[in-house]
Amino acid sequence: MLTNSPGNRHLPEQGTWQQQLAAAITDPAQLLARLQLDPALLDPAGLAGLQHGAQGFRLRVPESFVRRMRPGDPADPLLRQVLPLGLELARTPGFSSDPLAESSARLAPGLLQKYQGRALLITTGACAVHCRYCFRREYDYAADTAEADSGRWEAALTALAANPSIHEIILSGGDPLSLSNARLGSLLQRLQQLPHLRRVRLHTRTPIVLPARVDEGLLQLLRELRLQTVVVVHANHAAEIDAEVTGALQALRATGLTLLSQSVLLAGINDAAQTLAALSEALFAAGALPYYLFLLDRINGTAHFEVSRERARQLMQELNALLPGYLLPRLAQEEPGQPSKTHIDIGSVL
Ligand SMILES: *Cc1c(COP(=O)(O)O)cnc(C)c1O
Ligand code: SF4
Numbered sequence: 001m002l003t004n005s006p007g008n009r010h011l012p013e014q015g016t017w018q019q020q021l022a023a024a025i026t027d028p029a030q031l032l033a034r035l036q037l038d039p040a041l042l043d044p045a046g047l048a049g050l051q052h053g054a055q056g057f058r059l060r061v062p063e064s065f066v067r068r069m070r071p072g073d074p075a076d077p078l079l080r081q082v083l084p085l086g087l088e089l090a091r092t093p094g095f096s097s098d099p100l101a102e103s104s105a106r107l108a109p110g111l112l113q114k115y116q117g118r119a120l121l122i123t124t125g126a127c128a129v130h131c132r133y134c135f136r137r138e139y140d141y142a143a144d145t146a147e148a149d150s151g152r153w154e155a156a157l158t159a160l161a162a163n164p165s166i167h168e169i170i171l172s173g174g175d176p177l178s179l180s181n182a183r184l185g186s187l188l189q190r191l192q193q194l195p196h197l198r199r200v201r202l203h204t205r206t207p208i209v210l211p212a213r214v215d216e217g218l219l220q221l222l223r224e225l226r227l228q229t230v231v232v233v234h235a236n237h238a239a240e241i242d243a244e245v246t247g248a249l250q251a252l253r254a255t256g257l258t259l260l261s262q263s264v265l266l267a268g269i270n271d272a273a274q275t276l277a278a279l280s281e282a283l284f285a286a287g288a289l290p291y292y293l294f295l296l297d298r299i300n301g302t303a304h305f306e307v308s309r310e311r312a313r314q315l316m317q318e319l320n321a322l323l324p325g326y327l328l329p330r331l332a333q334e335e336p337g338q339p340s341k342t343h344i345d346i347g348s349v350l
Pocket of ligand 1 (some may be wrong): 112113114115118119120340
């Protein structure tokens, strides 16, 4: 498709990444019309979902991601990740607003440490896309984002400076690539001054949903970084990886950083071994090694995305039989109070 050619990244009607972000679709009716879908095709609760989606954690999806959806397919796996549904209004036992007990892991506002040697900085609450299954959909960013005013980054940097056991800082959010190059660059410069930091890691979905974000300014910043750099992109389905995304990921990797990917196992989206195998293959073709495949975090309104642990183990066994070992992500789950992510043993192929 012509729109997928890397050269098209610079066509004037697409604009800069900021312009593309500002033009992201936020109205469910507009998204359905864009995909030639009748709102009546949705489940009976769909209408409630459309209304719900207008408030709170509202629909947000850039055109570049919409372009990779199949028009006329209400079950499209990319559409399902972003379209608000009435199902989100269900309250399910075992699901809550803070299943990860993050509020108890704060070193400073926006700075979380749960694991030895590494800490996570919530640099911003903003994301280029709103994923319906997001574990942060109910997070109180206003109260706990390091960025909200400049004093907050100061508090986080002070806490980091006082913790020489922290060797790796993970920039997360939200999505750290929602920050401008200027803001990201000044944060990285400050971090680079801390002598005990060895590595910086960025957890981001933006290169996948808005590949134009990987612009020359960002690449320049990354090339100049003295800290070892790891970028973990978040992608859930092979259809997310088109030529433009491949170009963005290859450009990131060409700066010398280590490129990994993480995914969430989602019912109706990627819960089939062939689908997961295609995802690993597509990511590797674009230069990223699969890192984690997460079980869903049990956040309110996401129960319809859950895949059971038993089913997940079975899928991983099938996947293991389809892929070389280095393309197999680690099946993992985040459990509050544990000293690491919980790695789920998949056993041997039956
Ligand atoms: C997930 C997470 C990490 C990273 O864990 P790794 O296993 O190193 O990828 C670090 N800190 C926090 C608070 C996290 O939630
Ligand atoms: S990009 Fe990541 S943090 Fe942002 S809504 Fe999606 S899953 Fe959540």
